[in-house]
Amino acid sequence: MRTQVVIVGAGPSGLLLGQLLHKAGVDAVIVERQSPEYVLSRIRAGVLEQVTLNVLAQAGVDARLKREGLAHTGFDLLFKGERHRIDLAGLTGGQQVMVYGQTEVTRDLMDARQAAGLTTVYSADDVQIHGFDTDHPSVSYTVDGQRHTLDCDYIAGCDGFHGVCRASVPRASIQEYEKVYPFGWLGVLSDTPPVHEELIYVNSPRGFALCSQRSMIRSRYYLQVPLTDKVENWSDDAFWTELRHRLDPEASERLVTGPSIEKSIAPLRSFVTEPMRFGTLFLAGDAAHIVPPTGAKGLNLAATDVKYLSDALIEACVEKSQAGIDHYSTRCLARIWRAERFSWWFTSLMHRFPDQGEIGQKFQEAELDYLVHSEAGARSVAENYVGLPLDFGWKG
Template sequence: MKTKVGIIGGGPSGLLLGQLLDLIGIDNIVLEKHSREYVLGRIRAGVLEHGFAELMREAQCGDRMDAEGEIHDGFYIAEGGNKRRVDLAGHTGGNSVMVYGQTELTRDLYEAREKMDGNIIHNVEDVKLHDLKSDAPHITYSDGTDTIRIDCDYIIGADGFHGVSRKSIPADVLVEHEKVYPFGWLGVLSRTKPVSPELIYAKSDRGFALCSLRSQVLSRYYIQVPLTETAADWSDDAFWTELKARLPKDVADGLETGPSIEKSIAPLRSFVAEPMRYGSLFLAGDAAHIFPPTGARGLNSAGSDIYYLYHALMDHYKDGDDTGLDSYSEKALARIWKAQRFSWWMTTLLHKLPDNTSYENKLQQTDMDYLFSSEAALSSLAENYVGLPF
């Protein structure tokens, strides 16, 4: 087989790039390790920057998102029994975020690819990247019986943290930066009415909690837990009791509880790989960077990678201009590190940090007090939360 762009990974990043490229006539093939059903079964984030939502519309995949997603012009931070609202729209000149589940977003992308007969190959095994520094890179994979070769001009590694793409960059070239947090988020999805029309980030002496939602009948809640615990350690009743204990009384009193549809613990990690280009290989999304879920930077930062790659490939094939390709790693990493800073800041602001000294706890509280005493600080928070410009 032969194509212009080989995309490794059939999650939202790979599907979105494939869709955008097809719309402007740039041939591509998407390879996915798992089945479509497996991909659509993954529960992920649901807060989209305004820029990511615009990219979905440009990909002609935004109709259902706009019909069913919820525009949020703000969110709450709760502490000490009170909650205070961060006015996103007011502090950013009208920008907002879209609450729309990643599973539904991925479903929309799959349906769009089907309508355009997009080339997605599932259940591929033993994917390998070859001759990345040459003018003739290629990909090989197994379909379980035969080894298939795909010749292409460029390879996009959107295959996640554990994928083959980043591992194909030589160790003496790749630099990895990582911070592992000593806690995780226990998340519960329930078919219950959300306790709040906007997200509530709660800081308490018992640990962090988040009240989120997927729709008006589907809620997503999280509590901070030690990494030594598992989801099996928590019954539904124990989860609801602990969640209520971390929320202001009026919020806890209004909380509708019910059986969990899904329950899991996500460890918190910050990770960045540099560079994001090696020869004809370009990394995107979780293959290059991981964020704590605080502040919802993960999927949105993958979206900025796809934005840069889409425009760079369009300039290359339409105008013979390689400026975007040549500057991709530098430009993408500049935005990624700003998102990393914001994600780290929100995480350290809102969580109970077990290794903190009394001095550090005082600084954490001072940071919170300053935030709500300064319009400039609130504007900075809002600007980062709705998404920095691409």
């Protein structure tokens, strides 16, 4: 079988790329090692920047998002027991973010792909990529005991941090940068109303916390915990009790608790791969970079990668030009490193680090105090949080 592009991975980045290519008349097959049910069961964040909203609109998958998404024009920073609002819209000329879960984005993309009758191969075992350093790449996989090969012009590696695509690149051809943080996020999803209409980011001597939401009746909360903690050792009651300890009195009083419908601990890391192109293989999303979730950049960076990659592949397949392909890696990395810097900075500012002691907490509180009382400081936070313009600083 032959197609123009094989996309490895049916997460949001792979599905979004497939939809954009389809809209432009470029043939693409998606190969995914997990089942559709497993893909949809992965709980992820859902704060979408305007750039991401624009790409979803271009893909024609934003109808439900427009109906059900929650527009946020600000968020609260809580430190020293008091909350301070960062006015995103006021500081950025009216920009905002949309709260809409990544699971829902994935579901919308799956539905659109199914409605269009496009080919997605799920539950593919032993996926391998071949010949990406030649003009004749291919992808092979096994389904129901049968081995299949897809010949193609290009391979898009959208298969995540543990996927086969990045792992297939010779070590001498790739540079990886990584920082692993000494804590994780214990997350709880509950069918309870949010404690506040906007997100609350908490800097507390007991550790970081985040009050987030998926809808007006479903909430998502996080606590900073040691990497040695086990999720089974955290009862629902213990979680809610610790969260109350980290909140201000008003939020603690308003907090509605209930049974968790999902509970997990996620480690935090900063990770970047350079470059993101290897012949006819292109990495996108988590296959190329990971950010700490503090700055809500993961899905948004993936969407930007996909926007750049779809433009480049459409240019190559339809217009027969290599310009976009040649600039893909450099263009992506310029944006990625800015987002990595913001996510690292925000993580460093809001979390309790075991080796920094009490003076570290005082430094954080002093910087937070500056940020909320300085228009320039608050604007810098707001501009980065809502997302810098698509080609900010790009000189290609």
